[in-house]
Amino acid sequence: MKRIVVLLSLVLLIGVLSACGSKDKETGKALSEEKIVVGVTAGPHELVVNKVKELAAKEGLEIDVKVFTEYILPNTALSEGDLDINSFQTLPFLEKVNSDRDLNLVHVAKTILLPMGIYSDKFDSIDDIPDGASFGMPNDPSNGARALIVLEAAGVITLRDEDKTTGTVQDIVENPKNLKFVELEASQLPKQLIELDFAAINTNFILAAGKNPVEDSIFLESKSSPYVNYIVVREENKDDAVVKKFAELYQSDEVKEFIKEEFNGTILSSWE
Structure with missing residues (x-):
């Protein structure tokens, strides 16, 4: 009987502590200084x-x-x-x-x-990209949309005139080079660049791969980027x-x- 009482007491105590923890999270305890x-x-x-x-x-x-x-x-x-x-x-x-x-x-x-840049191990200029080329881009929505905006700024595609920060491949209205879009985990794009014709890569990942955005990109996002x-x-x-x-x-x-x-x-x- 005593064992049951002790167990019940422990259950009640855990419940009280849990409730207190929830309350702290809900009330928004200030961070330590x-x-x-x-x-x-x-x-x-x-x-x-x-x-x-x-x-x-x-x-x-x-x-x-x-x-x-x-x-x-x-x-x-x-x-x-x-x-x-x-x-x-x-x-x-x-x-x-x-x-x-x-x-x-x-x-x-x-x-x-x-600045997001466009990189290629095969071509020295954005103008050299051939018809049917494969374009690598991040597979998360925000960076994917950003990659398309950069590609449009480079004069390769045209996007719908709506909110381009939420754009996807389906929002491309002109693709004169008939590019093939390959969506990959952003961190994997530098490693996969050898398999792609060109790709849009975030600066942190390209630096980690030993490349310099200013020197090695074939097109670089404008400094006025949002x-x-x-x-x-x-x-x-x-x-x-x-x-x-x-x-x-x-x-x-x-x-x-x-x-x-x-x-x-x-x-x-x-x-x-």
């Missing part, structure tokens, strides 16, 4: 946030940087509370993920612009002091100079 966990994708975002980490340490803020090699997990991890902040994505991508996965993440400050990256948090934490502190450190003169020296113009700071 002493230590935060920040998610980034490998490459430029990782390097820049590590510079922010260095500056933060001097001001008593510890930053634990978690590195991801794809684009969805940093948002689900943030939503589920495994991260406090992430820094890796454009606004169109964030809006699409929020919609598709019913997340409530918000952007709080601009970070860097990584695809700026942002610092992102859960909606309930957008006004937290530590979030504002992180954004201030990121947009500091020290970080701007680091970006300029580290990337030699291939990646740009996007704030004033």
